[in-house]
Amino acid sequence: MIIDAYNNTWKAGGTSDYLTAESYTPETMIQHMDQAGVDMAVGCSLGQMIDNDFIAETVERSQGRIIGFGQADPRKLDAVETVTTVARLGLKGLKLHPTMHGYHFADHGLLDPIFRAAADNGLTILVNALDDPFCAPLSIEEIAKGFPEVPVLIAHMGTVWNVTEAMIVAERNDNVYLETSGTQLIEVQMAYRRLGAEKLVMGTDWPGNHFDLERAKIARAVPDQDDRAAVEGLNLARILGIR
Secondary structure (H helix, E strand, O other): OOEEOOEEOOOOOOOOOOOOOOOOOHHHHHHHHHHHOOOEEEEEOOOOOOOHHHHHHHHHHOOOOEEEEEEOOOOOOOHHHHHHHHHHOOOOEEEEOHHHHOOOOOOHHHHHHHHHHHHHOOOEEEEEOOOOHHHOHHHHHHHHOOOOOOOEEEEHHHOOOOHHHHHHHHHHOOOEEEEOOOOOHHHHHHHHHHHOHHHEEOOOOEOOOOHHHHHHHHHHHOOOHHHHHHHHHHHHHHHHOOO
16 A cells, blocks of 8 residues: 655636646546655645635545645644544644745644644644754654654655754654655655654655656665555555544
């Protein structure tokens, strides 16, 4: 079972060059999954346009192929209510994008209520954590360590400059995992060597990357077949409670 941990899909709208594209539909995503032998994949909306209802509809239409993660902006006054709605819609997780939405992650006033709502509703949290002081791994740890029952995926492993910091955080927090999209091969090799397979989950960040390319990277970084099976799906299945 190959389960990909992080991707984006949306219906065209708004004025952004990203959002007006017609080619990033769930149907196209599933076609590319099929080409790469991916059974299931997480689907999110972009930070530029939160659309939890569309993600829920996508999950329903996908017949079990797409796992929905909703999204919330903690700066909004109704953010906690949004997290509860994400769970009510049947979505499995919550994507947070500090860079796009303009907040520092080590802000207990903003993030503690979000994590508490995620804990109450059994949601996994995925943090878009490309190299940015707003979401440095140590800042993510500052919040995540207070909610050990909430699984946290550090998307992109803090690449480029924060990968070592991300490994430190994942190493000392049982609830923190590293997601591989956007990373270099050597970074995944380093994380595998230091943390083992159980702390890594494969993600593609489609359509920014393609599933076959990410699988090729993981195959090179994790040569052991059993370990690769864990990274390519079994770890995420355990985290999300997928049988």
